[in-house]
Amino acid sequence: xNFRIISALVMxxxxxxxxxxMRLVELxxxxxxxxxxxxxxxxxIQKNTNPEFGSYxxxxxxxxxxxxxxxxxxxxxxxxxxxxxxxxxxxNIFVAPVRSSEYISATFIVGMLRILITAVVLxxxxxxGYAFNVFQLSWWLIPFFLNLMLFGWSLGMISTAxxxxxxxxxxxxxxxxxxxxxxxVAVFYRVEDMPAWSRPIAWCFxxxxxxxGMRDVMKSGTMNWDxxxxxxxxxxxxxxxxGWLFVWVLNLTRKRxxxxxxxxx
Amino acid sequence: MPPSPPDTREVILEAIDLTREFDGVKxxxxxxxxxxxxxxxxxxxxxxxxxTTAMNCLxxxxxxxxxxxxxxxxxxxxxxxxxxxxxxxxxxYTALPxxxxxxxxxxxxxxxxxxxxxxxxxAELMELLEISHLSKxxxxxxxxxxxxxxxxxKAFLNDPExxxxxxxxxxxxxxxxxxxxKVVRKVQRERNIAILYTSHNMRDxxxxxxxxxxxxxxxxxxxxxxxxxxxxxxxxxLEDVFIKIARDGELLDEPKKDSAV
Numbered sequence: 001x002n003f004r005i006i007s008a009l010v011m012x013x014x015x016x017x018x019x020x021x022m023r024l025v026e027l028x029x030x031x032x033x034x035x036x037x038x039x040x041x042x043x044x045i046q047k048n049t050n051p052e053f054g055s056y057x058x059x060x061x062x063x064x065x066x067x068x069x070x071x072x073x074x075x076x077x078x079x080x081x082x083x084x085x086x087x088x089x090x091x092n093i094f095v096a097p098v099r100s101s102e103y104i105s106a107t108f109i110v111g112m113l114r115i116l117i118t119a120v121v122l123x124x125x126x127x128x129g130y131a132f133n134v135f136q137l138s139w140w141l142i143p144f145f146l147n148l149m150l151f152g153w154s155l156g157m158i159s160t161a162x163x164x165x166x167x168x169x170x171x172x173x174x175x176x177x178x179x180x181x182x183x184x185v186a187v188f189y190r191v192e193d194m195p196a197w198s199r200p201i202a203w204c205f206x207x208x209x210x211x212x213g214m215r216d217v218m219k220s221g222t223m224n225w226d227x228x229x230x231x232x233x234x235x236x237x238x239x240x241x242x243g244w245l246f247v248w249v250l251n252l253t254r255k256r257x258x259x260x261x262x263x264x265x
Numbered sequence: 266m267p268p269s270p271p272d273t274r275e276v277i278l279e280a281i282d283l284t285r286e287f288d289g290v291k292x293x294x295x296x297x298x299x300x301x302x303x304x305x306x307x308x309x310x311x312x313x314x315x316x317t318t319a320m321n322c323l324x325x326x327x328x329x330x331x332x333x334x335x336x337x338x339x340x341x342x343x344x345x346x347x348x349x350x351x352x353x354x355x356x357x358y359t360a361l362p363x364x365x366x367x368x369x370x371x372x373x374x375x376x377x378x379x380x381x382x383x384x385x386x387x388a389e390l391m392e393l394l395e396i397s398h399l400s401k402x403x404x405x406x407x408x409x410x411x412x413x414x415x416x417x418x419k420a421f422l423n424d425p426e427x428x429x430x431x432x433x434x435x436x437x438x439x440x441x442x443x444x445x446x447k448v449v450r451k452v453q454r455e456r457n458i459a460i461l462y463t464s465h466n467m468r469d470x471x472x473x474x475x476x477x478x479x480x481x482x483x484x485x486x487x488x489x490x491x492x493x494x495x496x497x498x499x500x501x502x503l504e505d506v507f508i509k510i511a512r513d514g515e516l517l518d519e520p521k522k523d524s525a526v
Contacts, residue, residue, distance in 0.1 A: 008373050008376030012362070015366075019403075094324075094326060097377070
């Protein structure tokens with residue numbers, strides 16, 4: 001991998017964001033809307049139920065913030081790719097000496113920057129608006145963020161592969177794919193509260209361990225190390241599978257001659 | 266007649282029996298050619314003749330069903346990145362990101378190609394193409410002619426030894442098209458670049474290309490210098506040749522059945 005090429009591709013996205021204030025606004029708009037809705041619901045429940053239950057609803061805010069980290073990581077990869085499709089620049093990239101690994105790495109970095117912006121905005125608003133301090137998760141935040149980011153990248157690569165294969169008809173998947181997982185990865189509720197048949201499915205995905213871990217940390221200040229181990233292990237597996245899928249689909253589109261039709265549509 | 270001396274010119278790009286099928290239909294059928302250093306080769310044919318497929322295979326965007334492709338003496342698929350570092354491409358049908366400023370787009374590609382002193386290089390090329398004044402303009406707001414010239418700056422950034430130009434003068438007015446042709450020819454001669462050139466504008470071809478290949482249904486039907494082809498076909502100009510081939514699929518008394526080299 002050539003870091004000069006990765007930095008050139010990242011620079012292109014930075015130019016794009018610097019020239020488009022709406023893209024920057026979009027980074028914060030939906031997370032803030034979600035946070036305000038969930039924050040108000042939390043306040044409402046806290047005021048109208050017994051204090052013990054009230055403290056539990058803070059899990060909603062924690063879940064919502066961490067979910068958004070994963071979603072932004074996925075978007076960083078998928079939307080960066082779509083930016084090239086929308087601007088008809090894909091062909092220029094594919095005929096330049098850019099390896100798929102360099103292209104994907106650049107989208108990962110853009111994903112990280114998007115996460116950083118979103119996380120700062122959400123932490124700030126949740127603290128000042130709802131007295132929810134995301135830093136109560138202390139150092140656990142780092143492995144939480146890392147694991148969710150890795151799974152977001154995997155989903156981003158899968159979304160990109162599907163768009164590569166089916167063209168812009170599959171564009172909506174860039175937004176929809178993370179939400180396929182939301183019901184089963186226990187973002188807002190515990191795995192034990194889910195229907196029995198769905199629990200084994202939940203444990204197949206790294207975010208489940210992270211969201212369960214987050215609730216443990218918020219409740220007792222400690223976390224099950226096994227959760228982190230399982231999440232990291234599964235993330236390596238999903239990243240490898242998603243990377244393989246992306247390269248396989250890219251080669252398939254080359255074999256079938258779909259790439260140019262897709263790149264200039 | 267004495268045998269012609271062996272061709273000792275350096276081969277930059279070579280296709281050997283290149284075949285590409287789509288659902289059983291051959292878009293390219295045993296297509297073979299050589300492009301030498303410093304030569305401009307025109308790839309011509311009506312819509313659907315196979316030239317876009319050929320260009321896509323040569324760029325590594327589409328894999329051939331069979332056959333061999335080499336550039337700089339190296340197999341293309343196995344050495345794609347190494348080869349693309351020494352080559353470049355410009356097409357009327359692709360664009361640089363429209364919301365970036367012209368200099369931003371060019372700087373990104375200069376970094377991708379590892380151009381030393383990129384700002385100076387960009388300024389020189391923009392001056393050569395007479396578009397220095399566009400540097401701070403938004404790329405998406407350029408006219409077709411301006412956009413084509415910006416794309417050409419991008420294509421010349423890495424001092425390519427091999428350049429593929431896909432209809433570079435499409436949608437340009439005659440004045441700008443003439444300027445583009447002259448600049449391409451000037452840079453090509455100065456730097457001894459091998460160029461593969463596709464166009465539907467026969468004026469382009471006559472003015473720019475040293476040699477042309479006519480494709481019909483994926484096969485080479487004739488090959489030679491524009492003047493030779495016009496003479497052999499008893500036509501007045503290359504446009505008449507193009508029309509004959511597009512309508513009849515053949516030109517000469519004995520059209521070539523196999524691809525020529």
